[in-house]
Amino acid sequence: MIDEQFQAWYFKTDPQKAEAWEQWMNQDPSRKTLVDSAIMCMQNIMVKEKNVRPEQVEASAQRLMDSLTRAETYQETPVVEMRSSRRRWWWSAAAAVILLLAGPYLWTNLGSKSSIQTAYGQVTQQQLPDGSEVILNANSSISYSSGWDQGKEREVWIKGEAFFKVKKTASKSRFIVHTDQLDVVVTGTQFNVVSRPDKSSVMLTEGSVIIRTKDGIETRMAPGDFVELANSQLARKAVKEETVLAWKDKKLFFDNTPLSLAVQKIKEHYGVEIIIVDGSLAEKTITGIVPNDNLDVLLSSLEATQEFKVVRNDGRITITYP
Numbered sequence: 001m002i003d004e005q006f007q008a009w010y011f012k013t014d015p016q017k018a019e020a021w022e023q024w025m026n027q028d029p030s031r032k033t034l035v036d037s038a039i040m041c042m043q044n045i046m047v048k049e050k051n052v053r054p055e056q057v058e059a060s061a062q063r064l065m066d067s068l069t070r071a072e073t074y075q076e077t078p079v080v081e082m083r084s085s086r087r088r089w090w091w092s093a094a095a096a097v098i099l100l101l102a103g104p105y106l107w108t109n110l111g112s113k114s115s116i117q118t119a120y121g122q123v124t125q126q127q128l129p130d131g132s133e134v135i136l137n138a139n140s141s142i143s144y145s146s147g148w149d150q151g152k153e154r155e156v157w158i159k160g161e162a163f164f165k166v167k168k169t170a171s172k173s174r175f176i177v178h179t180d181q182l183d184v185v186v187t188g189t190q191f192n193v194v195s196r197p198d199k200s201s202v203m204l205t206e207g208s209v210i211i212r213t214k215d216g217i218e219t220r221m222a223p224g225d226f227v228e229l230a231n232s233q234l235a236r237k238a239v240k241e242e243t244v245l246a247w248k249d250k251k252l253f254f255d256n257t258p259l260s261l262a263v264q265k266i267k268e269h270y271g272v273e274i275i276i277v278d279g280s281l282a283e284k285t286i287t288g289i290v291p292n293d294n295l296d297v298l299l300s301s302l303e304a305t306q307e308f309k310v311v312r313n314d315g316r317i318t319i320t321y322p
Contacts, residue, residue: 117141118160120271121295123250130154130167132175137161137247138269148173161194163248166207181229185210191221192244196268200229203244250293254286259308259319262286270295274317281308281321 118124118136125135129148136142140160148154151171156164157178166175168188177184179195182202189207194200202211204221211219211227211234219234221227226239246253247269254262260282263274269292276282290301299310299317311318 113143113145115141115143121269121293123247123293128154128156130169130175132167133165135163135248137163139271158193158195160196161192161247163190163192163245165190181214181232182234183212185212202227203239203241205241205245246289247292250291252290252292252298254288254290256285256287258282259284259286262302263319266295266298272317273315274319277318277320281319284308 116124116126116134116136118138118140120139122138123135125133127133128144129146132154134142134156137160140158140162142156142158142162144154144156151173153173154169154175155178156176159180164175164177166186166188172187175186175188177186177193179193179200181195181200184191184193184202186207186209189209190205191207191209192201192203192205194202202209202221203226204223206223208223209221211221213229213232213234215232217234219227224241226237226244227234228237229235240253240255243253243255252262252265259276263276263282266272267274272295284307286302286305288301288305291297299312302308302319303310303322306322309320309322311320
């Protein structure tokens with residue numbers, strides 16, 4: 001577990017776990033900054049241990065557990081074992097520093113699995129253990145097994161949206177992306193996957209993939225194909241690639257898009273509450289490209305069409321007629 005590996009590395013008590021921690025740090029240079037912060041936190045806290053109140057310990061532990069809950073990882077796999085012993089309180093604080101300062105994404109070692117998660121409004125790009133790349137959209141997460149040895153299938157579980165650039169292996173091992181409703185089976189290719197509670201879709205840009213539904217129905221895709229799962233049935237649709245993939249460049253691409261669908265995308269990305277006051281207004285269409293890395297600018301862009309008025313009040317966004 002990530003706490004044991006850090007302690008083994010920090011106290012030099014277990015070479016194997018310490019090596020695992022070194023590998024984790026070397027995967028991304030920015031992680032060294034997080035570790036340095038944790039070290040400083042531990043050093044300062046350990047010196048002042050006698051002055052720390054029990055409620056501070058509980059607050060640190062709670063912040064850490066809240067972050068782990070948001071990671072939407074598998075509940076049966078413990079991430080960090082929280083101990084009530086006062087002698088261990090400083091580790092809870094140090095672990096909280098590492099996880100809560102993790103920036104635009106949260107990386108956790110789940111024993112036999114690893115996970116990457118983005119917050120609302122964040123997009124991140126990461127390299128997977130086999131050299132494949134993934135760009136993760138906001139409010140999304142992936143989990144994958146560790147130790148992708150030659151010849152073994154490379155499996156990834158996704159919630160949200162991600163774009164994969166899959167690297168071919170010498171053994172041509174399969175790369176499988178699992179969603180709640182379908183699997184995407186590939187060897188080397190580039191594709192976009194959406195796995196939200198109300199929709200699932202795949203957009204293929206390069207190579208070939210096989211879509212396999214939970215009831216065993218398989219569909220082969222060619223570059224340019226877009227497949228959506230609706231009512232448990234796969235359906236091919238004609239879409240513009242830039243419309244589907246604009247999020248990678250932190251943009252939203254609308255092409256005669258109903259306001260209701262545009263609002264749904266904004267909700268998914270930012271996690272905000274948006275109300276459209278009139279059903280006829282929801283059916284009005286939008287065409288254009290708007291930035292998607294700043295909510296205020298995005299809403300101002302909607303108002304610039306002079307067809308909508310955006311009102312913000314106590315965290316609620318209301319769209320009305322001007």
